Amino acid sequence: MEREELAAWLRLAMTPGIGRIGARRLLATFGLPQRLFDASPEALAAGAGPVAVKALESEPKGWREQVDLTWHWLQADPATRRLLTLADPQYPQAMLQTEDPPLLLFAQGQPVHEWPRAIAVVGSRNPTAQGRIHALQFGRTFAQAGLTVVSGLALGVDGAAHEGALDGAADGQLATIAVVGTGLDRVYPSQHHELAHRIAERGVLLSEYLLGTPPLAENFPQRNRIIAGLGLGTLVVEAALQSGSLITARMALEQGKDVFAIPGSIHSPQARGCHALLKQGAKLVETAQDVLEELAPQATVQPAARIAPSEQPLLRAMGYDPVGLDALVARTGMSAASLQVALLEFELQGRVARLPGGLFQRIEQG
Known part of the structure; x- marks a missing residue:
């Protein structure tokens, strides 16, 4: 990507009052952002309307600084850092099939020429000991079966699912994708610095947020649509009734994808979200094999051996x-x-x- 092209995409993304939907409409009318900003006032007025014309006529605040920051970030490690736009052939096709694909995706990690079949695994930031083990074991088994595990790099279930996938993936396999709610020039939570480094080596870190974006609460529910969008289905390991994991599950259902839930104790607050999903029609699973069997028509996966019950x-x-x-x-x-x-x-x-x-x-x- 040339600097001029980068600048045009960032300007469109940063223009106040346009938003993702408005930006996609403008792209559908004018093509690439450079053509949009090169268009005459008359053409803009005819194709964009007066509100968009007024918004586009001024440079967004901080735009030039963001262009410099992003350009230097990309050039510092071009082998692992990329900015994927809606016009990029390497943009994830699964996201293009959703109603609200990000305009931009910052990526860091392994180069991806064809995005692999994936399963989203999400859950509580404060899981039970059994919940964390479930996330670890399911993530490992999914990776061993050839699926890429998608999660959100949060504490608890997310982190365990990433770790399990890294442990189970074969050499050269894209083990896991972490979709984060900050700019890729920072790691949140800070406890996951080492995990993020491991993911960048054997997987991919993804964000739709500009470099320098801090961990704002409103960004995390938004990023959940990307987690759901990249997966063939979504597995909820543990979740409270009011949790981001249920938002991800709802978004997966809206995208027409399977939602799986692991049942738990009726006395555990972390199980109530899963039980609510099961009442609403989510598929009950007890082993990773249950998920793999459901996804088999959509993806070529290797069967996972069931674990025999303990005789102790x-x-x-x-x-x-x-x-x-x-x-x-x-x-x-x-x-x-x-x-x-x-x-x-x-x-x-x-x-x-x-x-x-x-x-x-x-x-x-x-």
Whole structure:
């Protein structure tokens, strides 16, 4: 992309009062932004209307500075940094099929000549121990089956899904896509600096927001339409009733895509959003294989082996909800001392998590 072309796209994106819908209408009428800004006042008035003409006649505030910032950002690492416009042949085709595709997509990471089949995985920023393990395991299995995992780089489920995909992806495979709500020159949350670096090495970071954009609350629900748009379907691992994950699920449904939800304990606030989705017709899943079987007609995926249930009596007695020591004594007939030893061993193996309040939870997938 030449600097003049970059400047025209940024000017269109930054012009107040135009918006994404208005910008797409102008592009449909005039073609590329350079033609729009080169058009005569008479042509603009005929094709854009008086409101758009007035908005377009002045340079947006901060536009020249943004052109400089973006140009230097792109030139600093042209092998991994790109600005994808609606006119770019490398723009994700899946987004072009949605009602509200971004005008621009800043991308950092592996070059993508053809966007792969993907599954969106979203959920709570404060998941249970089991929820985090689910996100990790589902993300890993999806990657092993050849799907790219899309999520939002948030704490909790999002981060775990990205990590699982990075662990499960084969060499050369686009492991995961992180769609963020800030400019790509910053990482939010800051705890995910290392994870973002790993994604840039083996996946892609995407944002529709200009460089320098801070983490504004109103941007995150907007970016969720991109997460939903890039996936063949959306899996919700855990979610409260009022959460961004349910926004993503709604957007996926509006795009005519499948929504999957993992059920949880009726006592867990993090499960209520998933249960609400299931009541509304989302597909209940217990394993990653359930999702892969549903998506098989749309994507070539490798089958994932089901995990055999554990034969450990203690693990069977625990179930998958948090449970206290006294309840386990009653269920198993074991002494408290013997249970403490067995639970410690399972904890060291990563099969049981110790929770606040003297509770334990099984975190292996059975």
